[in-house]
Amino acid sequence: MSHRANENDMNKPLFSFEFFPPQTPEGVEKLAATRKQLAQLKPEFFSVTFGAGGSTQDRTLETIRQIKAEGYNAAPHLSCIGATRDNIRAMLNTYKDMGIKRIVALRGDLPSGMGSIGEFQYANELVSFIRAQTGEHFHIEVAAYPEFHPQAKSAHDDMLNFKRKIAAGANSAITQYFYNADSYFYFVEECRKLGVTAPIVPGIMPIVKFAQLARFSDACGAEIPRWMRRTLEGYGDDAESVRAFAQDVVTALCERLLKGGAPGLHFYTLNQAAPTLAIWQRLGLPR
Ligand code: FAD
Numbered sequence: 001m002s003h004r005a006n007e008n009d010m011n012k013p014l015f016s017f018e019f020f021p022p023q024t025p026e027g028v029e030k031l032a033a034t035r036k037q038l039a040q041l042k043p044e045f046f047s048v049t050f051g052a053g054g055s056t057q058d059r060t061l062e063t064i065r066q067i068k069a070e071g072y073n074a075a076p077h078l079s080c081i082g083a084t085r086d087n088i089r090a091m092l093n094t095y096k097d098m099g100i101k102r103i104v105a106l107r108g109d110l111p112s113g114m115g116s117i118g119e120f121q122y123a124n125e126l127v128s129f130i131r132a133q134t135g136e137h138f139h140i141e142v143a144a145y146p147e148f149h150p151q152a153k154s155a156h157d158d159m160l161n162f163k164r165k166i167a168a169g170a171n172s173a174i175t176q177y178f179y180n181a182d183s184y185f186y187f188v189e190e191c192r193k194l195g196v197t198a199p200i201v202p203g204i205m206p207i208v209k210f211a212q213l214a215r216f217s218d219a220c221g222a223e224i225p226r227w228m229r230r231t232l233e234g235y236g237d238d239a240e241s242v243r244a245f246a247q248d249v250v251t252a253l254c255e256r257l258l259k260g261g262a263p264g265l266h267f268y269t270l271n272q273a274a275p276t277l278a279i280w281q282r283l284g285l286p287r
Pocket of ligand 1: 048049050051052077078079104105106107108109122123124142143144149150151152154156157159161162164165174175176177185203
């Protein structure tokens with residue numbers, strides 16, 4: 001199922017931008033301004049994250065509503081950990097009624113100390129459930145991990161688990177961010193050997209605050225290569241040097257990915273337009 005305008009667009013890279021649902025009225029305003037800037041790049045869709053356990057359920061829905069009202073394609077993330085079938089069914093119906101056509105289906109991570117796993121254990125179960133409830137209505141995206149998910153028993157197991165999500169009915173995948181293009185190309189090649197043909201779009205994380213990124217990367221299993229880490233650490237509080245170096249590195253990564261056949265790029269915008277716009281401009285992509 002494709003949402004592209006026509007077949008001539010099939011080889012055009014597909015770009016998308018991810019936001020988190022803001023918590024404050026100022027955040028909502030700031031995100032609206034960010035969206036306005038990024039909309040000029042004509043992305044395929046804007047996606048909005050969903051706090052595991054439903055912690056952002058209302059804010060995710062509200063942000064999706066705003067994006068839709070502005071006339072853009074909106075893709076809510078939906079994580080199933082801690083959820084019941086009734087819960088998920090209700091959200092799917094709400095999104096379907098709103099005319100939403102794309103969902104990013106995830107397991108999520110249970111916040112520490114938070115109760116039970118709920119009625120879904122893994123994302124493949126969520127994908128099957130969405131298909132069973134809503135047929136082919138949604139284009140389903142799932143997560144992929146070129147550097148492997150930290151809880152996977154082995155790299156091969158992780159790929160088999162990824163394959164399971166596609167077999168359950170997912171159309172395409174967005175990866176966890178990474179800074180080593182080879183890990184992406186290897187992952188895609190191994191998936192193709194396993195018979196997985198779905199598009200796998202690299203997730204791109206512009207680097208804004210290094211300390212924050214380092215903490216987050218340790219937790220989610222994404223590697224910041226040593227040469228990058230040491231260089232960024234060396235810049236300390238020199239934000240201008242961090243920005244310039246990060247832009248060089250991430251632009252070069254995007255270039256290599258697109259040249260190597262990546263079907264598009266999904267930017268983790270952190271609700272800011274400038275870092276993504278800077279990379280976009282340096283890639284010479286159309287505005
Ligand atoms: P799964 O695909 O279920 O995999 C989780 C782990 O279980 C993996 O190690 C896998 O190998 C293993 N596994 C899978 N199936 C089986 C099986 N049947 N048997 C045994 N082991 C299995 N989190 C949020 O909370 N909200 C978001 O909005 C959000 N958005 C994201 C967007 C993207 C593009 C990405 C890459 C991640 C996002 N995450 C989000 C993070 C994600 O929820 C976590 O990485 C989570 O730990 C795994 O989710 P998953 O959907 O990949 O899980």
